[in-house]
């Protein structure tokens with residue numbers, strides 16, 4: 001299987017090349033030529049396997065240019081007990097009679113981004129070897145908070161690569177910021193940007209598309225690549241855990257052959273939910289994909305109207321990793337549901353760039369509605385969802401997961417569809433500890449406390465153990481202090497790379 005661009009100008013690209021490049025040269029995203037399908041026999045085979053072996057099996061379909069040892073090397077390097085504090089890697093817990101929650105935050109940075117960013121450096125270096133790459137690969141990342149740290153952790157000290165992360169200086173939680181600015185490693189660079197996530201993402205995209213700049217890097221034997229979910233190597237490992245969750249439900253006897261499951265995903269850049277969509281195209285019987293948004297509800301409006309319109313105020317919420325108005329991965333969905341109509345996809349993306357909106361029209365819209373349902377959740381509702389879930393189930397969730405829990409309630413009320421549901425939990429509650437503390441601790445306890453003090457209070461009060469990766473973070477040395485304007489991001493890259 002080869003990869004092609006969602007904009008139609010690039011085709012016949014190997015998986016290794018697609019992963020190494022990150023983004024297609026015509027500005028589109030790399031997509032597989034076709035989506036492989038899993039049969040009932042394969043589902044039965046997967047039931048016998050652990051997470052790592054399921055991952056190896058599924059990756060093989062999409063990486064035909066990787067041999068068995070290479071795939072094994074990548075999977076074992078990523079999903080092991082040094083990196084993950086749960087042997088099931090992505091464990092499923094029961095939250096209600098027909099409601100399950102999949103914890104995707106047992107990796108080193110306590111957010112679901114680790115599921116892909118622990119393996120991406122292995123996929124990247126293997127791809128570099130396979131394609132005889134002699135340039136240094138410079139990974140440029142824009143982050144709403146969690147990708148940045150997960151990418152730094154993954155690529156730190158990986159030979160042949162350097163990583164540069166831009167985060168919105170005022171737009172991430174204290175824990176997220178600390179995690180990034182204390183990152184060690186000889187090849188890592190971190191900068192705050194005076195703007196929001198969309199500004200940082202647009203800044204990175206414009207560096208990618210500046211041909212003169214890329215040429216001058218090439219002369220120094222450097223090539224840019226991406227660790228954002230625009231990179232296929234980020235998306236692919238995420239398909240695995242949806243399939244694995246479905247297989248777990250089968251082995252536990254919760255669903256039988258052909259029974260559907262609904263999947264609820266707290267969504268920002270549309271990467272995580274898109275991976276669930278690929279799982280459904282591969283044959284996992286998914287009823288509805290429920291897209292849970294915060295008040296940056298551009299995707300909810302899209303799923304309800306077929307009109308994508310980013311022209312609206314950017315809101316800062318307590319689920320900051322979803323504070324996004326330009327959801328890059330929607331492009332891949334549009335490519336699939338238009339049956340690879342790259343002309344249409346290119347036109348919509350052009351409209352998005354020029355006017356900030358596009359309308360997919362009634363037929364394509366019908367396809368969207370068949371697969372997806374969406375609603376959004378305010379900060380107050382987020383806090384209430386954390387509180388209820390704690391009081392009623394004694395289960396502590398972070399703010400992003402709470403958005404999903406709230407929106408799933410709205411789904412149940414609005415449709416009455418109580419098909420077995422999997423809610424994905426995307427971060428440890430301690431990663432967004434001050435909001436979680438505000439939800440579950442008495443107000444007098446939290447008044448006047450710093451974010452880090454609140455983490456320890458939260459642990460004490462709830463008895464839920466803080467992940468080791470977060471404990472002691474407040475004492476770690478700050479190693480990165482650069483803050484720059486959006487228009488100076490390219491200059492910051494040059495400075496990091498020592499280019500005059």
Ligand SMILES: *Cc1c(COP(=O)(O)O)cnc(C)c1O
Nearest residue numbers: 146268269270271272321400426
């Ligand atoms: C990144 C992130 C999201 C949003 O995921 P997308 O793939 O961007 O839709 C949700 N929750 C958390 C905790 C995240 O880090």
